[in-house]
Amino acid sequence: xxxxxxxxxxxxxxxxxxxxxxxxxxxxxxxxxNEAAALIPQFSLGLTPPEMARQxxxxxxxxTGSRDLFKSIRARSNRWAMELYPKLKEKVVRSRDRLxxxxxxxxxxxxxxxxxxxxxxxxxxxxxxxxxxFSQEYKGIFEYECFKKDIATxxxxxxxxxxxxxxxxxxxxxxxxxxxxxxxFAVRDKPSINDALMEDAVFxxxxxxxxxxxxxxxAPGTILKYCSEEFLKIFQQADLIISKGQGNYEAxxxxxxxxxxxxxxxxxxxxxxxxxxxxxxxxxxxK
Amino acid sequence: xxxxxxxxxxxxxxxxxxxxxxxxxxxxxxxxxNEAAALIPQFSLGLTPPEMARQxxxxxxxxTGSRDLFKSIRARSNRWAMELYPKLKEKVVRSRDRLxxxxxxxxxxxxxxxxxxxxxxxxxxxxxxxxxxFSQEYKGIFEYECFKKDIATxxxxxxxxxxxxxxxxxxxxxxxxxxxxxxxFAVRDKPSINDALMEDAVFxxxxxxxxxxxxxxxAPGTILKYCSEEFLKIFQQADLIISKGQGNYEAxxxxxxxxxxxxxxxxxxxxxxxxxxxxxxxxxxxK
Numbered sequence: 001x002x003x004x005x006x007x008x009x010x011x012x013x014x015x016x017x018x019x020x021x022x023x024x025x026x027x028x029x030x031x032x033x034n035e036a037a038a039l040i041p042q043f044s045l046g047l048t049p050p051e052m053a054r055q056x057x058x059x060x061x062x063x064t065g066s067r068d069l070f071k072s073i074r075a076r077s078n079r080w081a082m083e084l085y086p087k088l089k090e091k092v093v094r095s096r097d098r099l100x101x102x103x104x105x106x107x108x109x110x111x112x113x114x115x116x117x118x119x120x121x122x123x124x125x126x127x128x129x130x131x132x133x134f135s136q137e138y139k140g141i142f143e144y145e146c147f148k149k150d151i152a153t154x155x156x157x158x159x160x161x162x163x164x165x166x167x168x169x170x171x172x173x174x175x176x177x178x179x180x181x182x183x184x185f186a187v188r189d190k191p192s193i194n195d196a197l198m199e200d201a202v203f204x205x206x207x208x209x210x211x212x213x214x215x216x217x218x219a220p221g222t223i224l225k226y227c228s229e230e231f232l233k234i235f236q237q238a239d240l241i242i243s244k245g246q247g248n249y250e251a252x253x254x255x256x257x258x259x260x261x262x263x264x265x266x267x268x269x270x271x272x273x274x275x276x277x278x279x280x281x282x283x284x285x286x287k
Numbered sequence: 288x289x290x291x292x293x294x295x296x297x298x299x300x301x302x303x304x305x306x307x308x309x310x311x312x313x314x315x316x317x318x319x320x321n322e323a324a325a326l327i328p329q330f331s332l333g334l335t336p337p338e339m340a341r342q343x344x345x346x347x348x349x350x351t352g353s354r355d356l357f358k359s360i361r362a363r364s365n366r367w368a369m370e371l372y373p374k375l376k377e378k379v380v381r382s383r384d385r386l387x388x389x390x391x392x393x394x395x396x397x398x399x400x401x402x403x404x405x406x407x408x409x410x411x412x413x414x415x416x417x418x419x420x421f422s423q424e425y426k427g428i429f430e431y432e433c434f435k436k437d438i439a440t441x442x443x444x445x446x447x448x449x450x451x452x453x454x455x456x457x458x459x460x461x462x463x464x465x466x467x468x469x470x471x472f473a474v475r476d477k478p479s480i481n482d483a484l485m486e487d488a489v490f491x492x493x494x495x496x497x498x499x500x501x502x503x504x505x506a507p508g509t510i511l512k513y514c515s516e517e518f519l520k521i522f523q524q525a526d527l528i529i530s531k532g533q534g535n536y537e538a539x540x541x542x543x544x545x546x547x548x549x550x551x552x553x554x555x556x557x558x559x560x561x562x563x564x565x566x567x568x569x570x571x572x573x574k
Binding site for chain 2: 006033045
């Protein structure tokens with residue numbers, strides 16, 4: 001997905017949020033915004049939003065020396081989600097269609113990340129997930145039947161992780177289909193906002209059920225040109241790719257592979273591009 | 288009020304909205320955003336937000352030749368509000384405290400402007416105004432008793448207008464106190480978003496009950512250093528100043544005059560600065 005003009009103020013806003021996590025010094029924060037703003041004229045709209053975000057992160061790291069601003073947030077999200085794990089499992093076990101329930105939960109995990117960042121009431125979000133009407137609510141594009149068929153025949157699956165904490169929800173989902181399949185779970189190579197890293201995947205036990213690897217990327221989306229050779233080989237050969245979150249969708253929406261995108265629609269640009277509505281949960285197959 | 292870092296992405300967003308009103312050519316829109324972004328490093332946070340907005344408007348006017356992007360929106364707002372005028376009057380006439388009801392309506396007018404710009408349901412906003420609980424709702428800071436005393440003794444009142452359409456609500460308010468007082472109604476000198484100009488004031492009949500004049504300003508706030516000599520004289524000598532909208536608040540919150548600020552809190556920065564909550568309606572006396 002190309003970058004839309006609407007993404008620009010949003011990227012500047014994101015840079016400001018991160019600048020504030022990195023330093024309390026308003027002078028330095030303003031310098032970061034100045035540098036971020038100065039980058040805008042050089043950006044081509046042909047680039048994807050995660051690519052622009054990546055450059056903004058580099059400015060913040062250079063100006064403040066802080067390369068892992070979300071470390072404590074990542075750790076907190078992981079602990080919190082791990083405590084929830086037994087309840088998530090129970091919900092799946094008790095459901096009529098375990099795969100359906102687990103994929104819904106995986107997308108729900110993407111909702112909760114948003115709640116954490118926007119200080120929404122997490123308890124309320126959780127109640128929504130455990131309520132009976134969760135399955136009915138918010139479903140924009142939801143190509144479940146098609147997904148069910150495709151996953152039944154896939155032998156190797158590449159799973160592109162999004163955020164820390166959320167990966168516990170991914171684990172519950174993956175446990176429903178990993179039994180007789182090879183699943184590769186790809187995380188970011190270096191810190192990028194609160195996206196999951198190797199340490200998060202290990203903490204949350206993903207290494208017990210999948211082959212966890214780094215994609216080689218240090219951006220909040222799987223930008224193929226920055227991925228490692230090893231990752232790209234798997235990306236090309238996997239029978240099926242499951243991509244979590246908006247960032248991976250932005251980076252891969254035009255990729256020529258069989259990808260299922262799972263995400264919550266968090267902004268109007270993604271809504272327009274994906275054809276879903278703001279707030280919808282989406283399970284969408286690539287073109 | 289100084290410009291906060293949070294204002295920067297918001298100003299860029301505003302520039303984009305106006306760029307889109309001015310032209311359908313995305314290339315030109317991007318050029319406008321580029322120029323707006325390039326301005327950021329030169330901005331001092333010591334300036335007020337309307338001052339930054341003014342410079343952004345100049346970029347758009349220069350790039351597109353469009354100097355009055357909101358002309359049709361202004362006209363539409365005026366017509367719509369004039370149709371509502373009899374109902375507004377009736378509400379005041381039937382109320383127990385006419386001054387109170389009319390000042391509430393004047394602030395309600397500021398709410399509706401926001402509805403128009405954000406394509407909220409205007410009918411719903413109107414219902415809120417005419418509902419019985421309007422007076423109780425949303426009142427953050429509301430120094431009405433103090434205002435009532437001050438207006439009782441004021442002989443000359445300067446009224447700083449905000450948006451087109453909204454000025455009909457101002458008219459209903461002013462009609463409650465203009466009888467034996469001199470009221471000067473100040474509008475912007477040149478188009479600045481949908482802010483009221485002389486033609487709007489005349490269309491809405493403000494010239495029948497007040498002395499309508501231009502403040503000399505071409506920004507979405509009464510920035511004193513750009514005001515005319517004639518206006519500044521009245522600004523210094525008026526017994527009381529009534530200032531409508533966030534833009535005028537941003538420009539004048541530190542001014543050493545007796546000013547009552549009337550506005551709807553539309554952004555978190557103003558909420559923090561004014562001490563009210565997002566969504567509140569405010570009647571606040573200057574320090």
